[in-house]
Amino acid sequence: MNGTKPKKVYFYGTCLVDLFFPDAGMAGIQLLRQAGVEVIFPEGQTCCGQPAFNCGYWEEARDVARTQVALFPQDLPVILPSGSCAGMMKVHYPELFHGQPDEAQVRAFSARVYELTQFLVDVLDVKLKDLGEPVKVTWHSSCHAVRDLGLKGEPQALIGQLSNVELAPLTREHECCGFGGTFSVRQPEISAAMSCDKAADAEATGASVVLSTDGGCLLNVNGTLEAKNSRLKVQHVAEFLWERTRAR
Amino acid sequence: MHAENEIHFRDSAAKALLDPQLRANFRRAMDGLITKRRNQFPDPRDLQDLRDLSTAIRSRSLLNLPALLEQFEANCTKNGIQVHWAETCEQANELILGILQAKGAKTLVKGKSMVSEEMHLNAYLESKGIEALESDLGEYIIQLDGETPSHIIMPAIHKNKDQIARQFSQKIKDAKYTEDVDELTAMARKVLRQKFLDADAGLSGVNFAVAETGTLCLVENEGNGRMSTHVPPLHIAVMGLEKVVARLEDVAPLYAILTRSATGQAVSTYFNLISGPRGDAEKDGPEEVHLVILDNGRSRIYADPQLRATLRCIRCGACMNHCPVYTRVGGHAYEAIYPGPIGKILTPQMEGVGVRHDLIHGSSLCGACGEVCPVEIPIPEILVRLRREATHEDAGSTVIGKGTGRTASEDWAWRLWAGVLKRPALYRLATWFATRFGKALPANAPLIKAWTQSRTKPVPAPRSLSERVRAEGVPHV
Numbered sequence: 001m002n003g004t005k006p007k008k009v010y011f012y013g014t015c016l017v018d019l020f021f022p023d024a025g026m027a028g029i030q031l032l033r034q035a036g037v038e039v040i041f042p043e044g045q046t047c048c049g050q051p052a053f054n055c056g057y058w059e060e061a062r063d064v065a066r067t068q069v070a071l072f073p074q075d076l077p078v079i080l081p082s083g084s085c086a087g088m089m090k091v092h093y094p095e096l097f098h099g100q101p102d103e104a105q106v107r108a109f110s111a112r113v114y115e116l117t118q119f120l121v122d123v124l125d126v127k128l129k130d131l132g133e134p135v136k137v138t139w140h141s142s143c144h145a146v147r148d149l150g151l152k153g154e155p156q157a158l159i160g161q162l163s164n165v166e167l168a169p170l171t172r173e174h175e176c177c178g179f180g181g182t183f184s185v186r187q188p189e190i191s192a193a194m195s196c197d198k199a200a201d202a203e204a205t206g207a208s209v210v211l212s213t214d215g216g217c218l219l220n221v222n223g224t225l226e227a228k229n230s231r232l233k234v235q236h237v238a239e240f241l242w243e244r245t246r247a248r
Numbered sequence: 249m250h251a252e253n254e255i256h257f258r259d260s261a262a263k264a265l266l267d268p269q270l271r272a273n274f275r276r277a278m279d280g281l282i283t284k285r286r287n288q289f290p291d292p293r294d295l296q297d298l299r300d301l302s303t304a305i306r307s308r309s310l311l312n313l314p315a316l317l318e319q320f321e322a323n324c325t326k327n328g329i330q331v332h333w334a335e336t337c338e339q340a341n342e343l344i345l346g347i348l349q350a351k352g353a354k355t356l357v358k359g360k361s362m363v364s365e366e367m368h369l370n371a372y373l374e375s376k377g378i379e380a381l382e383s384d385l386g387e388y389i390i391q392l393d394g395e396t397p398s399h400i401i402m403p404a405i406h407k408n409k410d411q412i413a414r415q416f417s418q419k420i421k422d423a424k425y426t427e428d429v430d431e432l433t434a435m436a437r438k439v440l441r442q443k444f445l446d447a448d449a450g451l452s453g454v455n456f457a458v459a460e461t462g463t464l465c466l467v468e469n470e471g472n473g474r475m476s477t478h479v480p481p482l483h484i485a486v487m488g489l490e491k492v493v494a495r496l497e498d499v500a501p502l503y504a505i506l507t508r509s510a511t512g513q514a515v516s517t518y519f520n521l522i523s524g525p526r527g528d529a530e531k532d533g534p535e536e537v538h539l540v541i542l543d544n545g546r547s548r549i550y551a552d553p554q555l556r557a558t559l560r561c562i563r564c565g566a567c568m569n570h571c572p573v574y575t576r577v578g579g580h581a582y583e584a585i586y587p588g589p590i591g592k593i594l595t596p597q598m599e600g601v602g603v604r605h606d607l608i609h610g611s612s613l614c615g616a617c618g619e620v621c622p623v624e625i626p627i628p629e630i631l632v633r634l635r636r637e638a639t640h641e642d643a644g645s646t647v648i649g650k651g652t653g654r655t656a657s658e659d660w661a662w663r664l665w666a667g668v669l670k671r672p673a674l675y676r677l678a679t680w681f682a683t684r685f686g687k688a689l690p691a692n693a694p695l696i697k698a699w700t701q702s703r704t705k706p707v708p709a710p711r712s713l714s715e716r717v718r719a720e721g722v723p724h725v
Contacts, residue, residue: 143612
């Protein structure tokens with residue numbers, strides 16, 4: 001891409017956004033368009049394969065991953081509204097396909113993968129204009145977004161561009177929310193303890209909404225807050241950014 | 249899935265979670281350790297430089313391990329340290345018993361050693377009529393109650409001051425009840441001081457073993473390590489065979505990162521360099537020094553290039569201090585010698601990936617452990633590898649118990665999962681049903697039941713993103 005901003009990108013929805021947070025997916029597409037980028041959403045998207053990979057079922061994960069890689073033949077960036085799935089495709093695909101006949105092709109694909117806010121900040125260098133009412137939010141940094149993919153505060157930087165938004169930090173921003181994919185149902189008691197602590201931490205900030213890059217964390221924190229009848233809401237960062245910046 | 253295998257950790261963790269005192273003790277202690285460590289590394293670049301150096305030293309040492317062990321043995325022998333090799337814990341125990349019996353020793357005073365925990369040395373010696381007394385304050389506290397360490401550095405961290413006060417007043421002869429920490433420490437000190445003087449032998453672990461000089465390095469804060477290795481006429485050291493480094497200069501960075509990562513100290517109160525028994529012109533020190541080098545599965549771990557990273561560990565405990573699971577359930581829930589993240593990768597490699605399938609899956613893979621590990625052991629990656637090993641019998645793998653964690657139900661579930669997700673038409677059908685009827689799924693359906701213990705049921709959106717983009721005409725090519 002040689003420093004010039006790409007004009008066209010692929011969008012990969014991810015299974016959790018597809019099923020539970022389609023508004024976040026649509027918002028991601030809109031944010032990219034608002035930044036002057038044409039978005040292609042290939043048909044046939046299912047899942048990046050992370051659940052099977054993390055559980056050690058690598059053949060099954062590869063079978064699924066192969067069908068997904070094949071959907072993105074052109075040399076264009078692939079944008080995901082998820083740090084965890086982007087981490088899987090960018091960091092773990094090369095591991096998963098190590099020694100496979102199609103390793104080189106997969107590596108070339110992985111090199112093109114970005115998480116949405118990462119792409120908006122690091123590549124497009126977008127400038128957002130806040131059109132929303134004053135609001136206080138808090139931020140949960142997804143473990144995989146930070147530790148696997150290596151996000152360096154891009155989502156917070158975007159939130160920071162919004163003049164009417166106050167970002168109240170969590171006491172334990174970098175602590176896992178307790179989701180962990182199959183961990184949440186294999187170890188429900190530990191997962192619940194972690195989730196409840198995260199929910200309490202978020203409530204103590206006095207924010208009205210918890211933002212994150214990842215559907216897994218959002219699903220988990222939302223379910224926990226709802227079970228406590230909390231007034232605090234969760235929202236995918238893409239949806240939040242789009243709602244506040246779209247021209248009305 | 250794996251109901252029969254996951255019984256240990258899930259159940260004991262669930263029990264621990266119900267103990268508010270335990271949870272408060274761990275959270276407070278771990279928060280303190282996290283803060284102290286952070287204060288030792290004000291500049292992230294300096295930390296990364298030291299981690300890189302430490303990782304390189306440990307990796308290089310392991311790469312040359314067989315040669316270094318030979319050199320180390322030769323130099324120890326030259327220094328008058330008698331070296332013994334044990335493949336199993338049983339052999340190590342028998343060796344130690346033999347050394348003690350040859351000297352007619354009846355009492356042993358111990359500095360802190362996780363390898364001796366691995367061997368269950370205390371119980372073994374007691375069964376042979378030899379008293380083994382722990383002299384590290386934390387170890388002494390738990391030994392009084394017949395407990396095992398709940399942390400590799402701070403073995404009694406699960407107890408608070410009040411609990412120890414009650415315990416001392418009941419278990420130590422003529423002790424009065426006090427909650428004053430200095431008084432409690434003085435009580436233990438009084439008992440231990442006499443034991444150091446009376447003991448026939450002392451035992452210690454080894455933090456670093458230096459090949460070029462034949463030196464045993466021992467890091468400690470209480471002076472009990474020095475007393476155990478110096479006062480009794482016989483000193484026996486035990487170490488895992490991975491502890492060796494090539495040169496004395498390798499020790500400095502490892503020591504610097506060990507104490508900072510472990511307890512947030514720039515240096516420990518004591519740092520012992522043990523290079524042999526008392527010389528002819530010397531006034532103190534043991535008459536005999538023996539070293540038992542234990543394998544106990546380490547050479548099998550060593551044989552695998554990826555899993556070998558497990559052996560880089562310098563036993564600082566930072567992974568457990570930063571682990572969101574360990575912090576909440578404490579060390580005993582793991583039912584393993586080594587708890588926390590390092591224990592989750594080490595224990596299954598020692599005991600078998602099938603029988604300790606519970607530990608391998610007891611992680612959310614959040615990566616906090618790998619992030620703080622001073623020697624950059626990729627703990628989450630190794631966990632995933634072991635999950636794979638537990639359910640597959642890969643040719644060439646040396647992992648113990650490979651494939652024995654496999655169940656027909658999990659196999660079937662992943663095959664079904666892949667069968668749907670690699671066929672977009674099937675996936676589309678499945679999401680169509682989920683978006684239309686997902687609400688109707690009963691809350692007690694498998695998996696959903698576990699999820700809804702503490703959360704509301706996840707409800708799919710009325711239309712999937714794929715449907716939305718199609719309806720709104722987002723280009724698909």
